[in-house]
Amino acid sequence: TRILHRRADSYCRESKMRVLVGVKRVIDYAVKIRVKPDGSGVETNNVKMSMNPFCEIAVEEAVRLKEAGKATEVIAVSVGPEKSQETLRTALAMGADRAVHVKTDDDVQPLSIAKIFKALATKESPDLVVLGKQAIDGDNNQTGQMLSAMMKWPQGVFASKLELGDGSINVTREVDAGLETLKLNLPAVVTADLRLNEPRYTALPNIVKARKKPLETVSPADLGVDTTSSVKVVKVADPPTRAAGDRVADVDTLVSKLKNDAGVL
Amino acid sequence: TSTMFRVGGSALKAVRSLAKAPSRSFITFNESHDMLKEACAQFADEELAPIAGEIDKEHRYPAEQVKKMGEMGLMGVAVSDRWGGAGMDNLAYALAMEEISRGCASAGVIMSVNNSLYSWPVNQYATDAQREQWLKPFASGEKLGCFALSEPGNGSDAGAASCTAVLDGDSWVLNGTKAWITNGPDADAAVVFATTDKDLKHKGISAFIVPKGTPGFNYGKKEDKLGIRASSTCSLIFEDARIPKENLLGEQGMGFKIAMSTLDGGRIGIAAQALGIGQAALETAVKYSAERKSFGQPIGKMQVIQTKIADMATRLEASRLLTWRAAALKDAGKPYTKEAAMAKLAASEASTYVAHQAIQVLGGYGFVTDFPVERHYRDARITEIYEGTSEIQRLVIAQGVIKEIVGSTIKGR
Numbered sequence: 001t002r003i004l005h006r007r008a009d010s011y012c013r014e015s016k017m018r019v020l021v022g023v024k025r026v027i028d029y030a031v032k033i034r035v036k037p038d039g040s041g042v043e044t045n046n047v048k049m050s051m052n053p054f055c056e057i058a059v060e061e062a063v064r065l066k067e068a069g070k071a072t073e074v075i076a077v078s079v080g081p082e083k084s085q086e087t088l089r090t091a092l093a094m095g096a097d098r099a100v101h102v103k104t105d106d107d108v109q110p111l112s113i114a115k116i117f118k119a120l121a122t123k124e125s126p127d128l129v130v131l132g133k134q135a136i137d138g139d140n141n142q143t144g145q146m147l148s149a150m151m152k153w154p155q156g157v158f159a160s161k162l163e164l165g166d167g168s169i170n171v172t173r174e175v176d177a178g179l180e181t182l183k184l185n186l187p188a189v190v191t192a193d194l195r196l197n198e199p200r201y202t203a204l205p206n207i208v209k210a211r212k213k214p215l216e217t218v219s220p221a222d223l224g225v226d227t228t229s230s231v232k233v234v235k236v237a238d239p240p241t242r243a244a245g246d247r248v249a250d251v252d253t254l255v256s257k258l259k260n261d262a263g264v265l
Numbered sequence: 266t267s268t269m270f271r272v273g274g275s276a277l278k279a280v281r282s283l284a285k286a287p288s289r290s291f292i293t294f295n296e297s298h299d300m301l302k303e304a305c306a307q308f309a310d311e312e313l314a315p316i317a318g319e320i321d322k323e324h325r326y327p328a329e330q331v332k333k334m335g336e337m338g339l340m341g342v343a344v345s346d347r348w349g350g351a352g353m354d355n356l357a358y359a360l361a362m363e364e365i366s367r368g369c370a371s372a373g374v375i376m377s378v379n380n381s382l383y384s385w386p387v388n389q390y391a392t393d394a395q396r397e398q399w400l401k402p403f404a405s406g407e408k409l410g411c412f413a414l415s416e417p418g419n420g421s422d423a424g425a426a427s428c429t430a431v432l433d434g435d436s437w438v439l440n441g442t443k444a445w446i447t448n449g450p451d452a453d454a455a456v457v458f459a460t461t462d463k464d465l466k467h468k469g470i471s472a473f474i475v476p477k478g479t480p481g482f483n484y485g486k487k488e489d490k491l492g493i494r495a496s497s498t499c500s501l502i503f504e505d506a507r508i509p510k511e512n513l514l515g516e517q518g519m520g521f522k523i524a525m526s527t528l529d530g531g532r533i534g535i536a537a538q539a540l541g542i543g544q545a546a547l548e549t550a551v552k553y554s555a556e557r558k559s560f561g562q563p564i565g566k567m568q569v570i571q572t573k574i575a576d577m578a579t580r581l582e583a584s585r586l587l588t589w590r591a592a593a594l595k596d597a598g599k600p601y602t603k604e605a606a607m608a609k610l611a612a613s614e615a616s617t618y619v620a621h622q623a624i625q626v627l628g629g630y631g632f633v634t635d636f637p638v639e640r641h642y643r644d645a646r647i648t649e650i651y652e653g654t655s656e657i658q659r660l661v662i663a664q665g666v667i668k669e670i671v672g673s674t675i676k677g678r
Contacts, residue, residue, distance in 0.1 A: 050303075086296065089296055090300060090303075093300055201307060201308050201333070201337055202301075202303075202337075203336065203338050203351075204304070204337060204338030204339065204351030204353055204357075204361075205346055205350075205351045205352060207297050207351075208346070208351065208352045208353060210297075210300070211297060
């Protein structure tokens with residue numbers, strides 16, 4: 001059964017519709033990842049960084065809502081070090097109205113990100129929060145879901161289509177069985193999947209305008225969030241190098257090898 | 266010995282340079298430049314590079330891509346947003362041109378002509394009324410412009426224009442032919458240089474804005490070119506073509522000055538185009554050398570190949586810095602004629618060198634159309650010719666250098 005959270009009061013915001021979008025600065029998808037020699041993480045020094053592709057899709061969707069006259073303000077948020085501001089400027093160049101940089105050099109886990117977004121959502125009162133479904137570095141796919149639970153807002157994750165109604169949103173989700181459409185009352189949390197849209201190329205005049213749009217910096221502490229993580233990265237290693245396969249003479253040998261050597265049967 | 270010291274004596278005295286301060290580069294990049302480069306690189310990789318080979322083979326004008334470039338603001342990078350442009354600077358233009366040309370050299374020249382050769386002179390020399398009509402829709406990418414200076418009988422000798430313009434009542438009547446006009450067949454308007462008095466030589470030339478569809482204005486056949494084949498080049502033919510007298514750009518007799526000042530900036534665009542072509546060729550050669558094995562190892566490990574890679578990269582990087590310096594000087598409002606000529610000369614010759622060596626690195630594969638380096642070789646070649654041949658660039662540079670060191674142009678017989 002799907003549980004749709006309902007708000008007790010009627011949700012009628014004809015004029016103002018605010019969208020909060022999360023963006024994360026990650027290693028560019030085309031870069032060949034290298035593990036640090038000490039196994040503590042991956043090499044990020046002098047490595048090309050970009051906006052997480054699913055976050056790009058999230059920003060694009062929010063900007064499209066604004067262009068369709070359905071949203072009145074798009075706020076881009078990023079949690080990360082100083083350089084996350086570059087990612088926020090890109091979001092502004094794509095069409096976001098203002099940006100909030102939650103500055104921290106710590107490695108922040110999804111639970112803490114969700115807490116930060118909860119604090120911001122409580123402060124900014126958006127009608128919709130759009131996040132990428134997951135970041136391509138952590139691949140956690142947790143933040144949107146956790147945020148929804150914390151705010152007690154409905155969630156529509158892995159969205160491939162959004163249709164805004166009056167005080168509600170229809171979210172088409174890509175699930176294992178195919179496509180599922182939910183109707184969520186606003187405010188809600190949605191996470192963007194690959195086929196939601198194709199992000200625009202940043203237009204040059206917007207790059208110029210982006211520099212003048214407001215970007216405020218806060219710390220997690222300012223939002224009352226302790227980013228101490230209960231998760232500790234013990235080791236990062238390359239996947240084992242692929243070994244050559246084995247040719248076998250017959251099916252019996254194959255079954256025996258799969259059972260005894262590979263241990264998969 | 267006394268005769269020897271009289272001739273060239275000044276050269277033997279302890280040289281006190283006329284340069285008063287260290288030559289500044291003025292090159293500073295900010296966040297906008299980074300974002301612009303990123304956006305253009307992405308566009309080039311996703312929209313241009315995949316079709317560049319195809320449109321080259323088919324000799325096809327990339328209308329859809331040019332439209333997208335217009336929407337991105339690439340057709341008027343350094344034009345203020347008041348006049349439909351992106352409101353960025355010349356350094357941004359140089360960065361954008363290089364990235365776009367790296368994807369497709371033809372798209373690069375289409376963009377360069379619209380930016381440097383059409384939008385710039387119109388922006389610089391037009392009245393506000395003219396800008397409203399002839400700049401705004403062009404800088405925003407809705408319409409396309411071109412620049413018509415060369416004629417069948419004179420290219421380098423621009424002052425010998427034989428196209429004529431005669432004032433007849435409220436109109437100018439143009440007669441003559443212009444040759445090698447990039448964007449010609451697809452342009453909505455042309456900046457055309459014609460003489461009102463041949464006796465005045467270069468001082469008799471004026472610039473006119475001639476819209477497509479003007480009665481008496483026709484196009485010659487599309488040229489079948491060695492390279493930049495997706496860009497359209499043709500002759501423009503004027504047979505008693507009548508344009509309103511309001512279409513005079515600047516003042517009568519100012520045409521040569523308009524042309525020369527326009528080409529200064531155009532050289533930055535073409536230098537950047539050459540860099541893009543060279544960079545594409547370099548990247549292909551290096552990637553190939555990392556994989557291709559010969560004598561038991563990837564050829565990229567061999568000194569002979571590494572030497573080529575080093576020379577290719579160094580020449581490109583040197584011309585890149587020259588290009589950025591010219592662009593930055595222009596942005597700072599400083600004279601940049603000599604520097605722009607140096608940039609164009611260096612970049613064009615670097616790019617033909619790089620493309621040549623890239624074919625060499627790829628060997629047989631460099632000679633077939635399956636790999637893009639043969640196209641880069643063909644595309645690079647024109648950069649040494651148009652917007653001022655390398656020979657003309659050398660004259661411009663020499664004039665600039667002589668003036669700096671000796672104080673004036675060299676006189677006497």
